[in-house]
Amino acid sequence: MTTTEDSTKGSQSSARASYIYGIVPAGVRIPDGLDPIPYGEDGNQLGLVTEGRLAAVVSDVAADRALGTRKDLMAHEAVLNAIAQETPVLPMRFGAVVTDDDAVAEELLAPHQDYFIRALEQLKGHLEFRLRGDYDQDAVLTRILEADPSIQGMREKIAGVDEDASYYDRIRLGEAISKAMDQLRADDAQACVDALSKFAVATEVKEAGGENGAVHLAFLVRTDHRSDFERAVDELGDAWSGRVELRLIGPTAAFDFLPEFEVPDEAQA
Amino acid sequence: MQKEPQGGLAEVLDLILDKGLVIDAFVKVSLVGIEILTIDARIVVASVDTYLRFAEATNRLDLHAKGGKDLGQVVGGMTEGATQGGAKGKTKGVLDAGKEKWDEVRGERQSRREQA
Numbered sequence: 001m002t003t004t005e006d007s008t009k010g011s012q013s014s015a016r017a018s019y020i021y022g023i024v025p026a027g028v029r030i031p032d033g034l035d036p037i038p039y040g041e042d043g044n045q046l047g048l049v050t051e052g053r054l055a056a057v058v059s060d061v062a063a064d065r066a067l068g069t070r071k072d073l074m075a076h077e078a079v080l081n082a083i084a085q086e087t088p089v090l091p092m093r094f095g096a097v098v099t100d101d102d103a104v105a106e107e108l109l110a111p112h113q114d115y116f117i118r119a120l121e122q123l124k125g126h127l128e129f130r131l132r133g134d135y136d137q138d139a140v141l142t143r144i145l146e147a148d149p150s151i152q153g154m155r156e157k158i159a160g161v162d163e164d165a166s167y168y169d170r171i172r173l174g175e176a177i178s179k180a181m182d183q184l185r186a187d188d189a190q191a192c193v194d195a196l197s198k199f200a201v202a203t204e205v206k207e208a209g210g211e212n213g214a215v216h217l218a219f220l221v222r223t224d225h226r227s228d229f230e231r232a233v234d235e236l237g238d239a240w241s242g243r244v245e246l247r248l249i250g251p252t253a254a255f256d257f258l259p260e261f262e263v264p265d266e267a268q269a
Numbered sequence: 270m271q272k273e274p275q276g277g278l279a280e281v282l283d284l285i286l287d288k289g290l291v292i293d294a295f296v297k298v299s300l301v302g303i304e305i306l307t308i309d310a311r312i313v314v315a316s317v318d319t320y321l322r323f324a325e326a327t328n329r330l331d332l333h334a335k336g337g338k339d340l341g342q343v344v345g346g347m348t349e350g351a352t353q354g355g356a357k358g359k360t361k362g363v364l365d366a367g368k369e370k371w372d373e374v375r376g377e378r379q380s381r382r383e384q385a
Contacts, residue, residue: 017301020292047382058382061303068306070278077281081274093289095305101381103299112295130276141327155327170328174320177327209283211319237270247271249280255288 017063018049018104020096021079022253023116026055028087037061037075046079049101051109054116057083058104067095080253088123090116091253112261119259125223126201127251131192131233133214133244135181140212140243144180151176188215188244195236199229204256214244218256226251 019037024030027050036044036059048055057079061067076094083089098104109116145152154173158166189205192215197203200219208216221229230248237246275281286305293300 017303023290045384047384049381050383063301063303066304066306073278073281073285074275076285077275091285091289093287093291094285095303096290096292097301097303098292098296099299099301103296105381107296107299108292130280132276132280137326138330141323141330145327145330151327158324158328170324171317171320173327174323177323178320211322234270245271247273247276249273249276252275252284255284258288258290261290261294 015063016060017097017099018058018101019061019067020092020098020104020108021046021057021059021076022083022092023054023056023090023109023120024048024083024087025120026050026053028055028083030057031082031086034079034082035075036079037067037072047101049104049109051105052113054109054113054120056104056109057089058101061097063097063099067097077252081251084127084251084253088120088126089253090119090123090258091255115259115261119261122259123254123257126220126254126257127223127226128254128257129219129221129229129233129248129250130206130252130256131196131215131217131219131246131248133188133208133216133240133246134210135184135212135214136243136245137212140181140184140214141177143243144177144184148176148180151180185214189217192217192236196229196232199225199232202257206256215246220254220257221251 016039021036030046030048034046036046038044039060039062044059046057046059049058073094080089080091098108145155151173154169154176158169158173161169163170185208189208193203193205196217196219200221202220204218206216206218208214219229233246233248240246276284
């Protein structure tokens with residue numbers, strides 16, 4: 001995408017701006033066939049804005065369109081993930097838009113190059129994986145009931161009782177189960193940490209989310225430890241089979257392990 | 270064990286709206302405040318609705334169903350309640366239109382870009 005593009009996009013009714021996906025080392029190749037965030041009638045293309053040792057992955061967006069459709073969101077993630085398979089990338093949070101490519105180079109890349117270069121070097125040779133697990137509801141409820149006679153008693157109390165009459169008892173039962181599940185979640189997250197963190201350079205326990213959510217963790221794994229890590233995940237999946245359904249997502253861009261950026265004290269502009 | 274290169278929409282949302290470098294921390298002058306429409310797909314875990322569904326599911330469990338003799342009866346009896354307890358209110362579909370400040374866009378030539 002170059003200046004020649006201007007003639008074809010001249011008919012665009014709204015102002016064009018530059019959407020930034022992430023930052024990569026200069027000179028890397030972006031995988032082919034990726035769909036950027038939609039813009040214009042004749043499709044859209046990813047481009048690279050290079051400045052010194054860095055490049056930003058960008059595409060055009062309309063400056064007056066709200067972003068956030070399913071396509072927009074999935075495109076942001078898919079572009080970054082595809083790049084992350086091949087090269088370290090610093091992902092931007094969704095919705096990073098600046099006026100034009102000059103701003104990308106002069107205001108984003110050039111003034112903060114020390115941080116970006118250092119962060120890319122730290123992430124080099126590492127991959128992020130996320131592990132998610134959902135409980136098999138019947139299995140987990142059975143386990144909770146069998147482990148706790150008081151919950152069993154609450155269950156017996158509502159059996160056969162009219163729904164309205166047992167309303168508050170059912171809420172109490174559900175609350176007790178919910179608490180027991182929270183404890184189980186904490187135990188299971190710890191079990192994941194114990195089994196897997198030795199294959200990772202960093203581990204983060206995240207909120208499992210969802211009623212049947214069991215575990216959610218992020219791992220930063222060295223490329224040469226990837227197969228060991230994946231094997232350990234497989235073993236855990238087998239051990240938990242029937243109780244927790246595990247899914248391994250990744251490798252993805254290292255959203256969860258970006259080195260801290262300190263806003264410089266000296267006024268920037 | 271399932272392996273996926275990318276999670277579903279809810280998982281992607283969870284990630285790209287909460288994580289990643291924030292452009293405002295780096296760019297001040299040429300920032301374009303784009304309106305971001307997001308659906309908060311995070312599910313509220315501890316609610317009365319949830320408690321009732323757990324109670325329902327627990328009531329339905331046939332703990333000693335080694336042979337599964339009475340299962341038909343149990344399941345049949347619970348279908349109504351399960352439907353009634355339904356998934357309404359399960360997902361909090363808040364349309365959160367976070368409007369940020371609007372900067373005027375300069376329609377400059379995008380001459381720096383290389384095709385990827």
